[in-house]
Amino acid sequence: MDPVILARLQFAFTIGFHILWPTFTVGLASFVAVLSGLWWRTGRTVYRDLMHFWIKLFALAFGVGAVTGLVMSYEIGTNWAGFSRSVSNVLGPLFMYEALTAFFLEAGFIGIMLFGEKRVGKGMHFFACCMVAIGTLMSATWILAANSWMQTPAGDVADADGIFHVVDWWQVIITASFPYRLAHMVCASFVTVSFVVAGISALHLLRRQNVEASRVAFSMAMWMALILTPTQIVIGDFHGRNTLIHQPSKLAAMEGLWDTTRGAPMTLIAWPDMKRAQNLYAIDVPKVASLYLTHSWNGEVQGLKAVPPSEWPNVPIVFFAFRIMVGIGVILLAVAITGGVLRLRRRLYDARWFQLVSLATTPFGFIAVLAGWTTTEAGRQPWIVYGHLRTADAVAPVTAHAVALSLAGFFVIYAIILLVFAWFAGRIVLAGPASRQTALTKYIRPSLALSAPGLVAGATSDTSPDTSSMNGRVMP
Amino acid sequence: MSIADNLPVLIAALVAFCVVVYVLADGFDLGIGILFLLAPRERERDLMMASVEPVWDGNGTWLVMGGTLLFATFPAGYYVLLPAFYLPVIFMLFALIFRGIAFGFRPQTARFRWLWNLAFAAGSIVATMCQGLILGGLILGVTMKGGMFAGGTFDFLSVLGLACGVGLVGGYALLGAGWLIWRTSGPTQVFAREVAHSALILTALMMVLVSALSAWRVPEVAQRWFAKPNIFYVAPIPIITAVVLLTIWRRIWIGREAEIFVLGLIVFFLGFAGLVISIWPYVVPRHVTVWSGAADQQSLAFACTGAALIIPIVLAYQAYAYWVFRGKTVSEPHDAESPSSY
Numbered sequence: 001m002d003p004v005i006l007a008r009l010q011f012a013f014t015i016g017f018h019i020l021w022p023t024f025t026v027g028l029a030s031f032v033a034v035l036s037g038l039w040w041r042t043g044r045t046v047y048r049d050l051m052h053f054w055i056k057l058f059a060l061a062f063g064v065g066a067v068t069g070l071v072m073s074y075e076i077g078t079n080w081a082g083f084s085r086s087v088s089n090v091l092g093p094l095f096m097y098e099a100l101t102a103f104f105l106e107a108g109f110i111g112i113m114l115f116g117e118k119r120v121g122k123g124m125h126f127f128a129c130c131m132v133a134i135g136t137l138m139s140a141t142w143i144l145a146a147n148s149w150m151q152t153p154a155g156d157v158a159d160a161d162g163i164f165h166v167v168d169w170w171q172v173i174i175t176a177s178f179p180y181r182l183a184h185m186v187c188a189s190f191v192t193v194s195f196v197v198a199g200i201s202a203l204h205l206l207r208r209q210n211v212e213a214s215r216v217a218f219s220m221a222m223w224m225a226l227i228l229t230p231t232q233i234v235i236g237d238f239h240g241r242n243t244l245i246h247q248p249s250k251l252a253a254m255e256g257l258w259d260t261t262r263g264a265p266m267t268l269i270a271w272p273d274m275k276r277a278q279n280l281y282a283i284d285v286p287k288v289a290s291l292y293l294t295h296s297w298n299g300e301v302q303g304l305k306a307v308p309p310s311e312w313p314n315v316p317i318v319f320f321a322f323r324i325m326v327g328i329g330v331i332l333l334a335v336a337i338t339g340g341v342l343r344l345r346r347r348l349y350d351a352r353w354f355q356l357v358s359l360a361t362t363p364f365g366f367i368a369v370l371a372g373w374t375t376t377e378a379g380r381q382p383w384i385v386y387g388h389l390r391t392a393d394a395v396a397p398v399t400a401h402a403v404a405l406s407l408a409g410f411f412v413i414y415a416i417i418l419l420v421f422a423w424f425a426g427r428i429v430l431a432g433p434a435s436r437q438t439a440l441t442k443y444i445r446p447s448l449a450l451s452a453p454g455l456v457a458g459a460t461s462d463t464s465p466d467t468s469s470m471n472g473r474v475m476p
Numbered sequence: 477m478s479i480a481d482n483l484p485v486l487i488a489a490l491v492a493f494c495v496v497v498y499v500l501a502d503g504f505d506l507g508i509g510i511l512f513l514l515a516p517r518e519r520e521r522d523l524m525m526a527s528v529e530p531v532w533d534g535n536g537t538w539l540v541m542g543g544t545l546l547f548a549t550f551p552a553g554y555y556v557l558l559p560a561f562y563l564p565v566i567f568m569l570f571a572l573i574f575r576g577i578a579f580g581f582r583p584q585t586a587r588f589r590w591l592w593n594l595a596f597a598a599g600s601i602v603a604t605m606c607q608g609l610i611l612g613g614l615i616l617g618v619t620m621k622g623g624m625f626a627g628g629t630f631d632f633l634s635v636l637g638l639a640c641g642v643g644l645v646g647g648y649a650l651l652g653a654g655w656l657i658w659r660t661s662g663p664t665q666v667f668a669r670e671v672a673h674s675a676l677i678l679t680a681l682m683m684v685l686v687s688a689l690s691a692w693r694v695p696e697v698a699q700r701w702f703a704k705p706n707i708f709y710v711a712p713i714p715i716i717t718a719v720v721l722l723t724i725w726r727r728i729w730i731g732r733e734a735e736i737f738v739l740g741l742i743v744f745f746l747g748f749a750g751l752v753i754s755i756w757p758y759v760v761p762r763h764v765t766v767w768s769g770a771a772d773q774q775s776l777a778f779a780c781t782g783a784a785l786i787i788p789i790v791l792a793y794q795a796y797a798y799w800v801f802r803g804k805t806v807s808e809p810h811d812a813e814s815p816s817s818y
Binding site for chain 2: 084
């Protein structure tokens with residue numbers, strides 16, 4: 001097999017797997033920090049219980065994120081030596097600053113966050129949680145600065161050997177697409193975590209586990225979803241218009257638009273045929289694409305044919321990935337608004353059908369993030385540095401066999417990690433946030449525990465911690 | 477010498493500093509993984525893992541720092557050496573993945589704990605062996621053509637590399653044992669003192685073997701060490717190393733508790749100094765020097781400013797994290813209040 005394809009497959013697989021964990025931990029670190037702060041300031045045990053519960057999941061996910069991220073920092077050298085050679089002057093310092101200002105900050109305070117609450121006190125624990133949360137955000141900032149430079153390069157010159165040299169660091173770091181990309185990704189992480197927290201809290205509400213804590217978490221998550229989901233859609237619109245200006249062929253692939261058009265239609269669904277350069281089975285809504293892209297009914301949108309086919313990305317991949325992302329965004333918006341309406345009618349905690357819906361949307365954010373990254377990265381092809389360096393010229397002088405072997409290795413290992421994570425995280429989730437020792441509940445027989453919901457069913461928000469600890473429904 | 481000549485040297489010192497901190501810090505927690513299956517009971521293993529749990533991630537971060545700093549400052553070292561050591565680098569990453577997730581997953585299960593013990597120990601040993609193979613390959617040098625790596629996939633395999641790997645296994649085990657003597661008590665500490673002997677013997681033997689092999693296989697290295705007047709300047713390094721190794725031998729059972737750990741760190745520091753003497757001033761030995769392989773002045777200055785400003789802060793809060801978890805590690809009864817007891 002072609003080593004370029006293999007190297008791309010490996011990179012797509014390892015980074016696609018990796019991005020799931022930061023997406024989760026960027027948002028969750030902030031949620032845990034908020035819980036730690038609330039526990040410190042209010043002293044309400046419900047915040048402590050929630051914090052301990054979510055820290056357990058955070059610890060598991062953070063470990064996986066750290067080790068799969070370590071892979072990325074070396075894979076760029078092992079598989080993409082040509083790229084490393086060309087861009088080291090530009091991207092090297094950005095990666096170094098990420099390690100320096102983000103990874104160390106996370107690693108330095110994560111021990112205190114996970115194990116140090118008793119040793120340092122509530123205030124310092126809150127501070128440590130904030131440092132970890134800031135670390136995750138700094139990490140996102142640097143890596144998205146690097147990615148944005150690859151999408152919309154600026155502040156550099158390339159010499160005859162194809163080596164990039166930096167002229168202006170500000171322009172390198174704050175490129176045209178960077179603010180939109182950063183806002184879109186960070187908001188994506190917060191939205192994803194909002195729906196994860198909502199979904200898992202909904203599960204606990206359905207199972208009547210620690211009802212008081214689960215209600216607080218469900219309520220917080222639905223507030224976040226209500227505020228952030230529309231915000232994310234607005235940011236996405238800005239990001240799209242930015243792409244129209246700076247990467248028109250990517251945007252044309254997203255829209256499935258072949259000819260440069262005034263009053264471009266919105267293609268709901270179609271099969272983009274690259275050979276014939278047209279859409280098959282298209283369902284179009286006239287003029288709408290021009291409206292949301294240019295904010296004018298007759299605005300001009302550049303089509304794919306404006307550049308030669310050798311500079312087209314793989315149109316179907318970009319086209320469908322974009323529709324998956326937007327589709328999920330619309331579904332999540334509907335869920336968030338429904339939650340808001342139910343809250344107004346004071347039925348947020350009672351509507352069991354809505355809890356089932358929330359449970360079902362738990363993984364949606366992750367799918368949307370993967371689809372979004374597929375859109376932007378596959379849409380950048382055939383360039384690795386947009387308009388300057390082709391992906392095919394960027395690989396390392398290693399044999400296809402070596403890449404195939406390591407790809408197989410990553411595939412097997414990551415599959416094992418995902419299964420093991422799902423197993424352990426599942427057990428933590430089923431155990432639920434406890435106000436008493438979880439260790440004790442482990443020994444409650446399922447048959448005994450199943451009789452408990454009847455007792456807890458009538459529990460209201462003023463349930464005492466003792467009652468809510470009868471959440472002994474741990475799977476055998 | 478102008479600033480343009482001095483800056484690469486300064487940055488090389490910075491890269492060396494990060495590598496030393498990585499080897500010293502991750503060395504002892506890899507060492508604990510290496511010793512993991514040798515520990516007599518599950519109780520000792522719990523304690524061993526608990527003693528590094530709050531700090532291992534910070535230690536491992538120096539590996540990321542070293543990699544990115546190399547990329548930023550001596551890119552040739554990054555894009556030539558990583559493809560050259562493709563398999564050992566990838567397998568080191570595989571091993572570090574298993575070892576890293578074992579911290580999170582091992583406490584979750586009783587029935588399959590043995591599996592995570594195995595993952596933690598095997599991950600630590602394989603990662604260390606891979607580092608040794610890379611080290612040996614670095615001393616022997618790699619094939620280059622047109623500024624890129626031009627050798628084969630299995631070029632990294634060498635007797636010297638294997639000897640370096642075994643030596644690092646011994647050395648990290650010695651550091652791990654020293655850490656346990658310092659930070660634990662009771663049966664775990666006795667166990668650590670017992671294994672420290674074997675680890676020390678292994679380390680000493682391999683240091684001799686690696687030195688001899690490097691001088692024999694690579695004339696430039698022999699030249700560096702044995703030509704006059706060099707020999708008078710560099711002779712103190714092996715002599716002091718021998719003295720420190722002997723001191724450890726005599727003090728394992730009688731010294732102060734932190735002593736073996738500190739002496740172990742000194743052995744590693746001396747070993748690293750020896751390595752620098754053997755390969756200076758090369759980034760890619762005998763091909764690319766710190767001057768010919770340095771990044772743009774622009775990039776060096778930008779990277780260097782940040783590193784100089786921020787590394788002291790990093791060291792300060794890492795020291796604080798160590799200080800928070802100071803003293804002997806004790807096995808805490810399982811208690812839902814603390815998240816360490818899943």
